[in-house]
Amino acid sequence: xxxxxxxxxxxxxxxxxxxxxxxxxxxxxxxxxxxxxxxxxxxxxxxxxxxxxxxxxxxxxxxxxxxxxxxxxxxxxxxxxxxxxxxxxxxxxxxxxxxxxxxxxxxxxxxxxxxxxxxxxxxxxxxxxxxxxxxxxxxx
Amino acid sequence: xxxxxxxxxxxxxxxxxxxxxxxxxxxxxxxxxxxxxxxxxxxxxxxxxxxxxxxxxxxxxxxxxxxxxxxxxxxxxxxxxxxxxxxxxxxxxxxxxxxxxxxxxxxxxxxxxxxxxxxxxxxxxxxxxxxxxxxxxxxxxxxxxxxxxxxxxxxxxxxxxxxxxxxxxxxxxxxxxxxxxxxxxxxxxxxxxxxxxx
Numbered sequence: 001x002x003x004x005x006x007x008x009x010x011x012x013x014x015x016x017x018x019x020x021x022x023x024x025x026x027x028x029x030x031x032x033x034x035x036x037x038x039x040x041x042x043x044x045x046x047x048x049x050x051x052x053x054x055x056x057x058x059x060x061x062x063x064x065x066x067x068x069x070x071x072x073x074x075x076x077x078x079x080x081x082x083x084x085x086x087x088x089x090x091x092x093x094x095x096x097x098x099x100x101x102x103x104x105x106x107x108x109x110x111x112x113x114x115x116x117x118x119x120x121x122x123x124x125x126x127x128x129x130x131x132x133x134x135x136x137x138x139x140x
Numbered sequence: 141x142x143x144x145x146x147x148x149x150x151x152x153x154x155x156x157x158x159x160x161x162x163x164x165x166x167x168x169x170x171x172x173x174x175x176x177x178x179x180x181x182x183x184x185x186x187x188x189x190x191x192x193x194x195x196x197x198x199x200x201x202x203x204x205x206x207x208x209x210x211x212x213x214x215x216x217x218x219x220x221x222x223x224x225x226x227x228x229x230x231x232x233x234x235x236x237x238x239x240x241x242x243x244x245x246x247x248x249x250x251x252x253x254x255x256x257x258x259x260x261x262x263x264x265x266x267x268x269x270x271x272x273x274x275x276x277x278x279x280x281x282x283x284x285x286x287x288x289x290x291x292x293x294x295x296x297x298x299x300x301x302x303x304x305x306x307x308x309x310x311x312x313x314x315x316x317x318x319x320x321x322x323x324x325x326x327x328x329x330x331x332x333x334x335x336x337x338x
Contacts, residue, residue, distance in 0.1 A: 050272070054243040054245075054250060054251070055242045055243040055251055056212045056213075056214060056242055056243065056333065057212075058208045058209065058211075058212045059209060059212065059240075059242030059243070059251075059253050060242070062205065062208075062209065062253070062270070063242070063253065063272050066270060066271075066272070066282040067272075081208055081211070081212050082212055082333055084243075111333075112333060113332070113333065
């Protein structure tokens with residue numbers, strides 16, 4: 001009887017230990033490794049606005065996206081793939097600060113294909129405002 | 141009677157011998173090793189599956205983007221055998237670079253967009269790149285997909301009186317060391333914005 005009484009706290013301690021270890025492992029596996037915040041401040045980079053005038057809209061939007069820009073369509077002709085870029089703002093060659101995805105505003109003229117379906121008048125991601133670069137900003 | 145025998149057994153003071161202990165530990169270590177091996181192989185399988193899924197998903201997204209470009213090319217696409225080649229391939233021959241026309245004037249391309257399958261080593265795995273202009277390379281293009289097993293992935297198909305078509309075939313394999321994991325994404329897209337082949 002005495003032995004059984006002595007065994008009980010030992011058993012409880014072992015079970016508690018196993019539970020503690022398994023809980024620790026589970027928590028550690030679940031938590032992502034904390035990343036240290038970046039301590040350096042990145043230099044402002046400059047993007048040069050490409051010339052997409054005259055290009056078919058689907059190519060122009062793709063080229064702007066690949067170049068790190070956002071875009072939006074203004075005017076009566078909407079963002080259907082086969083439409084053609086009539087004008088852009090800012091003008092080609094303008095140096096702008098890379099503050100995310102500087103927005104290029106496009107005006108289109110109708111292309112060869114019928115204007116069917118839903119037009120896409122904005123880039124699929126959030127675009128940022130245009131900020132012109134000074135001469136001292138680093139070019140990319 | 142039975143109760144008394146159980147209480148007598150519970151009341152014994154004998155422990156286990158060293159031989160028993162070592163035998164138990166050896167058996168336990170065998171079982172634990174098997175469980176650990178199973179766990180590790182499961183982790184590897186999951187990682188492999190994630191990499192394959194990611195590579196296939198990138199290829200699908202790239203093909204979606206490429207379809208729009210091909211359909212809206214205002215001149216027939218031109219396929220080249222390598223990213224540096226300048227001689228267009230004949231209809232039906234697969235190559236690593238395709239040049240599309242993004243702007244045209246009187247039926248002549250005034251600006252272009254090029255897609256190519258290229259890699260730094262010149263061997264698989266190849267990446268799929270998009271670049272403005274008539275040149276394209278892994279170092280200058282924008283990467284749209286990767287883990288392609290081959291670089292000859294584009295072929296032009298022309299028939300007199302019909303608009304040109306571009307056949308695309310992306311053999312995606314996230315793990316080139318295995319032989320049975322290739323996922324081939326294929327499509328044939330008509331260049332609807334270009335003139336019919338004479």
